[in-house]
Amino acid sequence: LAKTTQPISMDSYEGQEVNITCSHNNIATNDYITWYQQFPSQGPRFIIQGYKTKVTNEVASLFIPADRKSSTLSLPRVSLSDTAVYYCLSGSARQLTFGSGTQLTVLP
Amino acid sequence: GAGVSQSPSNKVTEKGKDVELRCDPISGHTALYWYRQRLGQGLEFLIYFQGNSAPDKSGLPSDRFSAERTGESVSTLTIQRTQQEDSAVYLCASSSGGLAGRRSYNEQFFGPGTRLTVL
Numbered sequence: 001l002a003k004t005t006q007p008i009s010m011d012s013y014e015g016q017e018v019n020i021t022c023s024h025n026n027i028a029t030n031d032y033i034t035w036y037q038q039f040p041s042q043g044p045r046f047i048i049q050g051y052k053t054k055v056t057n058e059v060a061s062l063f064i065p066a067d068r069k070s071s072t073l074s075l076p077r078v079s080l081s082d083t084a085v086y087y088c089l090s091g092s093a094r095q096l097t098f099g100s101g102t103q104l105t106v107l108p
Numbered sequence: 109g110a111g112v113s114q115s116p117s118n119k120v121t122e123k124g125k126d127v128e129l130r131c132d133p134i135s136g137h138t139a140l141y142w143y144r145q146r147l148g149q150g151l152e153f154l155i156y157f158q159g160n161s162a163p164d165k166s167g168l169p170s171d172r173f174s175a176e177r178t179g180e181s182v183s184t185l186t187i188q189r190t191q192q193e194d195s196a197v198y199l200c201a202s203s204s205g206g207l208a209g210r211r212s213y214n215e216q217f218f219g220p221g222t223r224l225t226v227l
Contacts, residue, residue: 036216043112043199043218044151087150098143098151 004088009103018075020102022088024068033064033071036087038101044087048073078106110134112219114200120225121190129185129222133202140183141216142175143199151199157183190226197221 005023012018024033032051036044048055050062050071061074075082085101113132121127133140142154153167157177168174172190177183187194201216 041220043201043221044216045218046215049215098153100150 004090004099006086006088006099006102008100009105011105011107012078013107014079015077018078018082018104018106020073020075020086020088020104021070022073023070024088024090027068027090031090033062033068034089035060035062035071035073036089036098038085038087044098047086075104078104080106080108082106112200112202112217114198114219114222116222117220118223118225120227122227123192124189126186126188127190127224129187129198129200129224131183131185131200131202131219133181133183133200134217136180137202137204137217138180139203139216140177141201141203142183142185143201144169144196145199145221146196154185154198187224190224192226195224195226197223 003025005025006020010018010020032049034049035047037047038044048057048060048062050064052064052066052068055062063072063074071088073086073088083104083106085103087098087101089098112134115130119127131140138159140157143151144154145151154173155168155175156164159180163175172188175183175185183200185198199218199221201218203216
């Protein structure tokens with residue numbers, strides 16, 4: 001069963017770039033890496049997904065090294081509204097493990 | 109378009125009673141997932157439906173938990189003889205497919221959840 005490890009919490013200030021790193025134990029050759037965001041009292045929301053190297057969308061960038069044993073979610077110029085829990089996942093659809101996530105707190 | 113909906117939004121029940129939670133996925137989504145989230149914790153996978161295939165029930169914590177799905181539509185999660193440790197938010201998600209190609213999985217769209225409190 002795929003397992004991920006990420007920091008419990010992080011603090012940042014408005015306007016800064018935030019990088020959250022996740023370790024993926026037992027990631028399978030064909031597994032993708034996905035990140036979700038969750039605000040209080042809401043279900044998680046998809047942010048970004050990648051397999052290797054770098055992926056960028058309008059919200060974030062995802063960096064995955066060649067060995068794929070970790071990934072880094074990069075949020076450019078965070079704002080107060082980016083305060084949320086961020087989860088990284090790897091694995092198949094049948095064995096998803098969200099873990100405890102990283103609580104990101106953006107301070108003014 | 110309409111997202112994933114769940115009902116009820118809140119449910120308070122007494123220990124030992126049965127509860128039924130409902131999930132309406134996005135129309136056309138073949139995959140449906142149930143998760144449990146205890147206060148301050150991450151999501152715990154419960155069960156996964158993909159089309160007409162046999163569901164993956166590997167995450168159900170006990171035989172008091174069961175789920176059904178009619179075709180590719182509504183799903184119900186039933187908890188029998190509820191216990192206080194069952195108190196949590198139960199989240200449902202749907203996606204347009206499960207395993208595909210390189211075992212990537214399509215984006216999951218989550219509902220708002222049902223907050224269950226067992227007294």
